[in-house]
Amino acid sequence: MRKNKSVIGNFDWPLFSCYILLLLMGIGTVYSVAYNPEHPSIFDLSEKYGKQIMWLGISLFLGLLVFLIDSDIYRKFSLPIYGFTLSLLVIVLFMPAVNGARAWLGIGSMGIQPAEFAKIGTAILLANYLSVANIKQQSRKTVLVANAIILVPMVLILLQPDAGTFVVFTAFLFVLYREGVSYDPLILPVLNAIPIKGIHFKKTWVGTHFVPILFVVLFLSITTLLLSNSTITLDFLGVELAGYWGVFFFLLVLSVVGYFFMRMIFSRRDRKRALTISIIAFLLSVTLTKGIDFGFQKLAGHQKERIELVLGLREDPNGDDYNRNRAMAAVGSGGLLGKGYRNATVSSVQTNHVPESETDFIFCPFAEEWGFAGSIILVFLYIFMILRIVIIAERQKSTFNRVYAYSVAMIIFYHFAINIGMNIEFSPVIGIPLPFFSYGGSSLMSFSMMMFILLKLDSQRKDVLN
């Protein structure tokens, strides 16, 4: 009885409310998009909304189970759980392909996607590994094992192939960064192999901050390619920024915003460093992006075209139109207050202008129907949820809980950033669902389980010691 009381007393209601809110908005949108006048009931199991409600019921049931099971079992059975999800990933490779990918286990629409559940398995094993007492952040073994835990499911997922989920698994790298796993053990041998007299590195800045640096470089590269190919018009200034100047402007804004943000959150002692950091970051990123831009322009025509195609910069020459253009039209046409519920013209399932508008492109009908007002609420909800998970993570006494919480935060963030980003030209078109929102049983169940495990771990945070 004492334990139960503590569970409820320590339950994180803000996060749970956020989860429920997104679920309801998601089902509302699925109902709007897939509405079939012949089956008007939202509980009609022959329609997608009915099925989504069924999945929701199953998910809540799974959540209840999670709460009944003692949270210790995740730690104790982390390796079997991980192994189980991996084996599913192997089995799925022998299943018949659906839409060119062997991602489905089971029959037809009632099947599940093991890749969705592999995220949980990986998060648990990673949390267990990093929470082992006296783990060394600087050891070669740590960095290799931790990366291997992430890499094995990634390879299996790539074999399906499912590029979207593959990309999502890189979210775990950020968790390694949070836990201080250094890449120096991998970088130093290479660096020190260069015989320069008197210099022997023991620690590098790049190795320490390897993951964020890697992603900043990647992010800037993609941004450069995206921006240098288009012209940005600043109506209020009456300026057109063509080619690289767009990138330059973008970096300038980013640095200024970053500076003020750092001033806001830094302690008084560190505030003076904010200016230095933003200037250095600005100069470094300008150098980097100018280099990328220069290199890209030097590329041969067909190579350039390939990259542009992958990034969705160029129209698919075989298609009448391309998905992103349609998606952007749907989102952009929403206006300030939207066209009204069930009034989407571009992205409804009946018109079918936006493919997958109930799954991967579900943001389209939502943004079209609710406009900027709805979109900003949705963005706020996701950011709030992710930040809330970070707060939860940081209040954990146990490393296991923290690593797991960060994993959840990062995975939701990845899904959010890529899914919404591809509607607004901020990310390449990668088919991954919007958490709690998109139609689909596997994604709803796996995200729910992920969320309930987190809530359960958090509610018992005071029982755990390490």
Add this chain to the structure above:
Amino acid sequence: MNFDSRKYVFIVIFVLIGVLYASKLFYMQVVDDTWKLRAQQIAEKRREITPPRAVVFDRSGKKIVANKTYYNLMMVEKNIVDLDTIAFAKLIGWTVEEIRQRFIDIRKGEGKYYNKHTGKTSSNYQKIRAYPFLKELTAEEMVKIASHLEDFRGFYKEVTSMRDYPFANGANILGYLSEVYQEEINKDKFYKPGGRIGRSGIERFYEKEFRGTKGVKYIVTSAMNNTVGSWEDGRYDTTAVQAPAIKLGIDIALQAYGEKLLENKRGCIVAIEPSTGEILALVSSPNYDPNLLVGNRKIRKNYPKLLEDPDKPLFPRPLASAYMPGSTFKLLQALIGMQEGVITTESGFPCNKSVVGCHNHPSARNVTDAVKMSCNPYFYAVTRRIIQQGKKKVNYEDAEYGLGRWAKYMHSFGLGHRLGTDITGLTAGNIPDPAYYDKWYGHLQWKFSTIRSISIGQGEVQLTPLHLANVAAIMANRGWYITPHFVKGFGEEGPKEEYTIKHKTMVERRYFVPVVEGMRRVVYEPGGTARRAKVEGVIVCGKTGTIENYRRQLKLRNHSAFIAFAPMDNPKIAISVFIENAGGGGGTWAAPIASLMIEQYIYGKVEPSAKEKRILDAVLLKKER
């Protein structure tokens, strides 16, 4: 080591992305309009609805141009599933090979476009779009196909509207419709590819009055281009409005009767109501059934045949063919002579056959008799006096002055230029003036003797049968005319203003009296040239014309011409009849035809008679081959 401060890296990333996404969303959804327009292009289609063209009624209220429903068999290639070509071929009565060819032709017909991005050329044809597989099927044809259509997925029927002519008469008046050309589409936004436009006749002249007002419907379409629903509940939709019915002055019964009379003859009849200028009938023979040129299918089949026919049925002779008027012209010479004061009503001239040939008759002692007997030497003398008035010392200058006066008079009768009739294809004809002969002979190089053949309506004088009918109307009105026109009203409105204005000739009413009396005697007195033109119960006034014509020095059979009006007082109908190469004189063929037309118009029917039978049986159209 404690890495807790690294949480700020995460917080910064999350907040930054959130702000960035919100800003971009704000820009896309609120600031930038590009995507709203793009969305409209994608999903919200503006469909224009063309109303059926205005219907046409004749003067008695009979519908002479209607619209009829036709069907297109549409095809969406993407929706076609396992087409049983053999069964389909059997259904539409084609061969399998023809069906395959049709698919290829549709694809080819859409043309190609060049993609600047990829440098590739690809077809405009899209498998998801609807194309007409068979066009312009009649309801009967469609009924046979429609019941089996469910076996052939991807095919469906679509309704269109096309012209229908219940009377099959007046083709050259009504004209026909055909598909718009690209230049016409470029010039006027009303037209869209595949639309129809008036190509001749009043359909062309009154195109804007016929076409009506287009409706606009905003609809939401799917990626397959199918309609999903109306946009904003049709708040911005407008309905197509058909133009008000057009009422013609044509009497379709008279028109039909005229066409019947002219069967197997080459010629024209034009009948006008003198008091209003409304054209009652305008017959061009040989002609064609207007139903032959309805829709592309029939046009493609029939138009080349009609075009190549040596009798030129498409040619609107009464409007476009200028003939020498012959003796009908003498009426005008007499009027001008009196008005100019060079002769009086009682002037007599001997029938001197040494100056110009004539038939045997006593010399005319006054204008009235001269008209009755159509004496060539008499009008030769009259015209000589008009042209050579003796006001200038030099003969040549005198002729220049005289002809100048004469031409002005003629112009006041509507001759020598295009009458402003509401139809396309009018010809000006010719009234020679001094400038005209200067061009031929040189300035002051000609005098009356040079140009004398104009005195009896031969030589350079050229009038259309429409001009001649208008002259008849002027005679009936004793000195004025309203421009002959077809349309007497649009819905509730009357004709265009220009068709209500009286044009006065330069000849005073009093001079018409003796000439009109001469026209009566032409028909009713012994020695008159058109005794066959009598109509029971009304007094017909007429004037014959016999036009000699030659081709390559070979004398061909005379044209037979006759103009008339009736009744003498309070005239109801003015008419001109012109029969090409009929042989004989104006009284032989043209006059009896005119009298039958007058009878038909005044009594609404014609009693069978020997006269009618003679005309109906006559075959005056010699195939030239």
